Amino acid sequence: MNYTICNLEDEDFPEMEDMFACVFPEVETGLPDAFEYRVRNLSKGIYLDSGELAGFILCDVYGKQFEQIKINYIVVHPAYQKQGFGSILLQHVVKLCLKMKKKICLIPVMKHHILKWYRKQGFRISKVCDAAGGGKLYEMSYRV
Numbered sequence: 001m002n003y004t005i006c007n008l009e010d011e012d013f014p015e016m017e018d019m020f021a022c023v024f025p026e027v028e029t030g031l032p033d034a035f036e037y038r039v040r041n042l043s044k045g046i047y048l049d050s051g052e053l054a055g056f057i058l059c060d061v062y063g064k065q066f067e068q069i070k071i072n073y074i075v076v077h078p079a080y081q082k083q084g085f086g087s088i089l090l091q092h093v094v095k096l097c098l099k100m101k102k103k104i105c106l107i108p109v110m111k112h113h114i115l116k117w118y119r120k121q122g123f124r125i126s127k128v129c130d131a132a133g134g135g136k137l138y139e140m141s142y143r144v
Contacts, residue, residue: 001048001083002048002049003046003047003048003049003054003085003088004046004047004049005044005045005046005047005088005089005092006044006045006047007040007041007043007044007045008035008038008040008043008044008045008056008058012045012053012056013035015053016031016035016045016053016056016075017031019053019055019056019075019077020073020075022077022078023075023076023077023078024075030072030073031058031073034058034060034072034073035058037060038058038059038060038072039059039060039061039069041096042059042069042093042096042097043056043057043058043059044056044057044089044092044093046076046085046088046089053077054076054077054080054085055074055075055076055077055080055085055086055089056073056074056075056089057071057073057074057075057089057090057092057093058071058072058073059071059072059093060072062105063103067102067103068102068103068104068105069093069097069100069102069103069104069105070104070105070106070107071090071093071104071105071106071107072107074086074089074090076089086117087121090121091121094121094122094142097142103141103142104123104141104142105126105139105140105141105142106118106123106139106140106141107139108129108131108137108138108139109137109138109139109140110131110135110136110137110138115138115140118140122142122143123140123141123142123143124140124141124142124143125138125139125140126139126140126141127139
């Protein structure tokens with residue numbers, strides 16, 4: 001399947017919001033803030049030849065001196081999951097961050113299958129915290 005990776009634009013938000021609601025039907029509400037504070041040259045969408053948005057990644061800066069890039073969300077439409085689009089987006093952003101000599105971290109991850117996927121992509125657990133309702137939160141960073 002042919003695709004293009006481009007910066008996310010303001011007009012992409014309604015389509016992103018619909019996709020986000022499909023992937024996170026009840027629990028997540030942070031998309032508007034993550035979109036508003038995104039680093040425009042690192043937050044990317046993956047578009048099919050038809051022009052349809054298949055997925056996106058939202059990043060912002062983090063740290064006292066903005067020394068890290070934080071990946072807030074990677075979202076792939078359910079119709080296009082398990083086709084490598086999430087990995088493509090993540091590795092694209094990792095390469096850009098490495099060129100910029102920025103550290104890369106993830107918001108805390110709670111689900112073990114997601115944790116395993118990020119490990120496969122080259123991330124490691126850098127911090128473990130207790131979650132507010134039980135369980136653990138795993139903060140991850142990219143192994144350089």
